Amino acid sequence: MKHVQLFLLALTACIVFSACSQKAGDTQDSAQQPETNQTEEQAQQEPPEQGPLAPLTGRQVDEPLEQRIVGVMIDNHPAARPQSGLVHADIVYEILAEGPITRYLALFHSHIPDVIGPVRSLRPYYLDIARGYDAVVAHAGGSPAAKEEVIRTGYPSFDDTRNGGFVFYRSDHRQAPHNLYTGRALLEEGEARFGYDENYEIPALRFKPEAEAMNGQAAEWLEIVYDSRYYQVAYEYETGSGTYTRYINGEQHTDAESGQPLTASNVLIIEASHRVLDDAGRRDIKVQGEGRGYLCQRGKWQEITWKYQDGVIRPFVDGVEVGLYPGNTWVNIIPDNPGLEESVSLMRHKP
Incomplete structure (x- = not known):
């Protein structure tokens, strides 16, 4: 009888201990639950980590853009349209070149396409703009003043009529002078050959958040x-x-x-x-x-x-x-x- 009482007592203790353990576990789980919820709420409130931004577009890119900016003089004569590559330019400047004809200085940095052109000649004011971006300029000759300035200052350029003919090619689907083209691989080869891919600076531009309202x-x-x-x-x-x-x-x-x-x-x-x-x-x-x-x-x-x-x-x-x-x-x-x-x-x- 004594053994039975001892067994019942032990059994009762086990049941009580198990119930207490379960209560403690429930308490612990319920105590931890708010912490989990709080962490999730915090994660939702915290903005996602932002990657590097393209300097000329302000858009997020996978890796920092360390290559040099390239400026290409692009033809806008009616016989040169539609052009190749302008759709990928980060910034394009359109200015009168001669008479009523405008011309483009297209700045490529976040993406340099495989085909760019037709390429035409340079003017001093395009060079003034390119200089601010420390951009290598690809062009086919230029006005006397522009050519003289490039030579005098040693400004980094690829000139089809002087030192950079290997960076360009002629297409047979248009007549000269509206058929001179270049592209990413040729430009990169030129930069490496002339050492233009070293010692350059990229300007800082000001961008606003996408969600910011526009005044006007x-x-x-x-x-x-x-x-x-x-x-x-x-x-x-x-x-x-x-x-x-x-x-x-x-x-x-x-x-x-x-x-x-x-x-x-x-x-x-x-x-x-x-x-x-x-x-x-x-x-x-x-x-x-x-x-x-x-x-x-x-x-x-x-x-x-x-x-x-x-x-x-x-x-x-x-x-x-x-x-x-x-x-x-x-x-x-x-x-x-x-x-x-x-x-x-x-x-x-x-x-």
């Missing part, structure tokens, strides 16, 4: 007239993408390789002093200074003052630099005579 008046259709017959540029705002699609003479401006339309997250239109130098219509254009302009972003525009500061043309409002939205930028430089009011139309909707 509505402008979903922009028109810029360089020449009333052959060089009418327009941009149409696309709400879905938050970018402007580019047009030339009423037709979408597209990429020759992919057929994609050219777009821009930011369109900067500025007026600068232009002075005709010779019978060919070559000009002296003052891009190192300041003046008036319009900055168009997210379907709106605002008047700005532009300044050539730290080597880059930057927009300012009330003395404060205005940030660009992440993405690519087109800069249209027009003569200050007749100026913005006569050459540019900013419309709420496409006419």
Whole structure:
């Protein structure tokens, strides 16, 4: 009987101990549960770790971009359209080259395409812009003043007519001079051969968050007239993408390789002093200074003052630099005579 009592007592103790253990476990689990929830909430609230940003677009990239910026002079004669590679440029400057003809300085950094062109000649004011980005310039000769400056200063360039012919090739689908091309592999070979891939600096640009609202008046259709017959540029705002699609003479401006339309997250239109130098219509254009302009972003525009500061043309409002939205930028430089009011139309909707 005593053994039975002892057995019952031991059994009761085991049951009590087990119940207590279960209660303690429940208490411990319930105590830990809020900690787990709190950690999850914190993880949701904390912004994800941001990777490196492309210096000229402000967009996230997988790895820091350590290569040098490359500037390519691209033809805009009607016989040169559609061009190749402009769709991949981080920043494009459009300026009059001679007579009514505009030309592009396309800056490539976050992506250098395999086909770029047609390539044309250089002017001193394009060189002034490229210098601010410490960019290697690819071109086919240039005005006498531009060629003299490149030689005198030893500025890093690939000139098809002088030292860099191996960086270019002629295509048979167009007639010269609108058939000179280059591309990523050739440019990289040239940089390595001439040592241009060393000792360079990349400027810092100001960007605003994607979610930041744009101040200004509505402008979903922009028109810029360089020449009333052959060089009418327009941009149409696309709400879905938050970018402007580019047009030339009423037709979408597209990429020759992919057929994609050219777009821009930011369109900067500025007026600068232009002075005709010779019978060919070559000009002296003052891009190192300041003046008036319009900055168009997210379907709106605002008047700005532009300044050539730290080597880059930057927009300012009330003395404060205005940030660009992440993405690519087109800069249209027009003569200050007749100026913005006569050459540019900013419309709420496409006419």
